[in-house]
Amino acid sequence: MSRRCFLIVNPTSGTYSPQKIERIMKGLAERGFAPELLPTQSAADPARFAARLCREESDPLIVVAGGDGTINGVLNGLAPGAATLGVIPLGTSNVLARELEITSVDDALDRLAHGDARPISVGEIVAGGERRRFILMAGVGFDGAVVRDVRLSEKKALGKGAYVLSALRTLWNWDASTVAVTAGERNVSCHGVIVCNASKYGGNFRLAPEADLFAPGFQVLCISGGRLAYLGLALGLLNGTAVFSSHVTCFNALALEISGDKAVQLDGDYVCPAPLAVRTVPDLVRLVV
């Protein structure tokens, strides 16, 4: 008998096309699945669909054909321990797929057919009385501002280039204020923070080698310094040496608090200003690997 699965598709994801979805539906059927197609119509749909599937189905296999923002939406609708999640990369950056070393749509389909799944830990923030989960990272400060200030028109015209333009604007309108990071006995004053639940960041760049999706907790990077420090970090990101920079204080934590009112991004989408509390949530969902 075919195994049911639910394919959540975001038609606005960076590399979506109707032809690709047709190919994916066919590929799933060829691998013994009976896929049900769930196209989203708004940014609220991924979480709504996931919540409904967790309520109405027993251990549903929820497959996201989209990017990290759509996966984040689904993550925020899941009931703990109630589903299995698969990923087919159709976004722009596809950082989660890169973390799992998924090399193509066909590779993703083969992994679904193979069916190996492992429980993952995710992060959860509380800010302004709201809770929100992330799977990859929470960025506070520079990267939060870059994501917040990306212009839609530039994103449509330039894709990833729009983030470079936004970064240049953020560097120009420099905010020199600092934030306080508290994790247990540790207190760090710094300019910005990246709380990493996964090792990759911004594409195929390994920012946080000690961050592990499959273990509770984060690798936290507290960044000090001005514009030049960030330019150095951007180079360090390219060759995997950012954590060794003298501008970065690095530690591992299960929970932390971040003060101030700087912009916060989760998994590449702006969510709110700080302050915020961050904690790890073990075993939220089983992820197809």
Ligand SMILES: Nc1ncnc2c1ncn2[C@@H]1O[C@H](COP(=O)(O)OP(=O)(O)OP(=O)(O)O)[C@@H](O)[C@H]1O
């Ligand atoms: N039907 C829809 N209309 C508008 N926005 C949507 C819709 N469905 C989902 N979204 C939102 O679109 C945003 C971007 O989607 P997604 O992350 O899949 O693509 P991407 O930005 O190209 O990829 P990546 O995040 O990997 O770079 C997400 O925040 C998601 O919640």
